[in-house]
Amino acid sequence: MTQLGQAAMIFTGAALMALAAKERSWRTLGIAAAGAPLLYRGATGRWPVPEKFAQSASDAVSPVPIEAAVTIGKPADELYRFWRQLENLPRFMKNLDSVTESDGRHSHWVGRSPLGFKMEWDAEILDEREGKLLSWRSLPDSDVQNAGTVFFDQAASERGTVVRVSLDYQVPGHFFGQAAGKVLSGITEQQVREDLRRFKELMEAGEVATTEGQPHGVRSFVDIKNPI
């Protein structure tokens, strides 16, 4: 486990337990229960489970295939051109801060993991077919290993273009073990879907729908029943 990971665990575990302590009730018991093992692992380097089980859980995590698709009412060429301009990607990929193209094939990516940690990686384009598809993979020594293809296929009877992303994604933070990795990949798959939805909004409506920054009245500190 990295020092960063350890510090993050202690912080997250302590924060969750503090949150639970602030509102002592049955409702917050679950938060405390989630915080305690993190705190333990952060402090001791071990999960509070039998050693044998912990060992098997932290074995190498295999890449998780992710598939998602969206139909966008624009021609494939137009969508492809926007996507191929890699600097555009952070406009609809929420966890991406920047993409810098160094040459026609190579680019540097800066973003955040599903849990919010900053990550950087270099990627290369493996295949590109104008208006059809774009394939890439991350280079060795990246914070996050991923390889994927985005396909642009004409939809039936003037319904635009089906944009399909196929992604192999090495879940970061594998110290969480295989089970946690599955959860993270679920979160990641949801993020890919949300990114595609934002791509559609940007292409069709010209902007991404948002409520961030709108007014509201006094919120409650924790709203467990309604997390959104």
Next chain:
Amino acid sequence: MRAVCWNGKEDIRVETVPDPQILNPRDAVVRITSTAICGSDLHLYDGYIPTMKKGDILGHEFMGEVMEVGRAVKNLKPGDRVVVPFTIACGHCWFCEHELWSACDNSNPNALIPEKAYGQSGSGLFGYSHMMGGYAGGQAEYARVPFADVGPLKIEKGIEDEKVLFLSDIFPTGFMAAENCNIQPGDTVAVWGCGPVGQFAIQSAWMLGAERVIAIDRFPERLLLAQTWGRAETLDYEEVDSVVDVLRDMTGGRGPDSCIDAVGMEAHGTTLGARYDKAKQTVRLGTDRPHALREAILACRKAGTVSIPGVYGGLLDKMPFGAAFGKGLTLKMGQTHMMRYMRPLLERIQNGDIDPSRLITHRLGLDDAAWGYKTFRDKEDDCIKVVLKPGSHGHVLAHGGNGREH
């Protein structure tokens, strides 16, 4: 600004919150001159719509003056007077291009929640839970209006707010309910619920050529308004053993050609089934009380249409689907495709065909919103429709039932 905020079941508070800002290029900010409490707001008030958060600004029936527009809004300018539809639509997706505005693909930032619950998400709505977008609503002094180049309808000066305010929801909603009935010459239309949407459905059924309209409710002032303003035959369901039997008799054994459920998920009833619904909803074993809908399906003539403007949210128990199938019924429902109807209905108002302000029983300042919600929900004081005036800081401006006056 002052805004009406949801704070939990039956807990409405008027709070001071920051003024809304332009957040996207196609936004506008509107200073609200009139805003109404909708029957569907009562489902929020009663705590039956999930994904509400303490502090959410309510309200989706509002109009006012444009204060500011984003750089991509070319058809509006500060000073324009507009009615804002409750559905938010981008205008460019497949659904908007087919005039299915309430099915817009691009206006719900939280589309993933209805996708999990419903399979796909409808359009974003003002002030109607985070599942429907989490947009701040219009029971406030100001509101941000997304995609302002698509939704808001410009209103010329010289026609008062109260005549056009209901173009924001309930008039188009009642009209679409009647249009969904596919009314043919000689048709009888039965309407469950004589609240505001039911009243507009009655008015619209006549406009679309109905031969007879039968209205069903239990509150005398609402039934009276359906008789006087609506020219409908009325039926008090508390006074009959079986609404279905009475309707069958009234229609010579055929059943009404079309049935409109303008009640929705919190129906009241006198039968065992209605009491069972209430018990289950109370302990959260059921999400909806579809008593009116069951009656509408059972009453409707063979191969007729059941049109549902009333709101439903979840899983409906003991639905007589066998009856719907056995009679070959058509069911039509959903949030209103607002922008189809706003301009043509404005013309009907301008022509003097209809005066929607006849519905209004209560005019309140914004600070009286909590009283307005309770009074409307409990049908006290002969309350049928509450309009809030954000500009005025007094207390109750005017109230009292108007049903008997007409």
